[in-house]
Amino acid sequence: MIKPNAKQGFIRHGPVLIVQHHMASQAQATEPAVAVEDESAPALGVKVAVIGVGLMGPKESAALAVEVAAAGGLYVEAPVLGSQPEAEKGTLLIMVGAEADPREEPQGAVWRLLLCLGQEPNIHFIGPVGTAAAVKLALNQLIASLTVGFSTSLGLVQRSGAPVDKFMSILRASALYAPTYDKKLQKMIDRDYGVANFPTKHLLKDVRLFEAEAAAAGLDTRLLAALQGVVQDTVDRGLGETDYSSVYDAVAFPSKQEE
Incomplete structure (x- = not known):
């Protein structure tokens, strides 16, 4: 059996x-x-x-x-x-x-x-069989790309002293907006990532798997390697069990001196 x-x-x-x-x-x-x-x-x-x-x-x-x-x-x-x-x-x-x-x-x-x-x-x-797995991987790669990308933009806005609400108002009105930005915004601002439905440690596995598949398909994986580095750093900080919005921590505070 x-x-x-x-x-x-x-x-x-x-x-x-x-x-x-x-x-x-x-x-x-x-x-x-x-x-x-x-x-x-x-x-x-x-x-x-x-x-x-x-x-x-x-x-x-x-x-x-x-x-x-x-x-x-x-x-x-x-x-x-x-x-x-x-x-x-x-x-x-x-x-x-x-x-x-x-x-x-x-x-x-x-x-x-x-x-x-x-x-x-x-x-x-x-x-x-195999095509649905590829589409799922492609979508999960966007989770990492969008979240790390938004974390970087948010970090620069905060460091510049520009109002975050003004930044978000413009972003929401543009073709660049994704609903996940608002879902993760407050978690990032508060640096309180809470209980996870999809923890950062699983995002790390997904990015690794996507990078391997992309390399096998002959795609340029330099961006994926950078994404993996950010997510790995997040997990290394002890945030592997938290919501994946915690990648903001690794992006906005790359060293303890900046916290």
């Missing part, structure tokens, strides 16, 4: 097995994601689907799909954008990578379970 490894989270829901998987910090799995006790026979059965909702690289997701298929099952990657509040409201943005769009079988277990995770307008079929 199929079973989880120690570092994996599995939830069985009828004919569907949900896998909550986050790749290791070095963007490599140290163990197989799925372990089969009896390799001489299929472990899942053709009626069992495995849905991967965690973050992993496209290649790792494709490898998991092969592993599940070898065990007699069907693999669907469905990483989500959003955290606990969105999950409780059913407004998670879900990206789906699979052999076919689950909507083609509206009464199938996979589609019905996806509807439990999010509303239909927010469920997006991306393409084959």
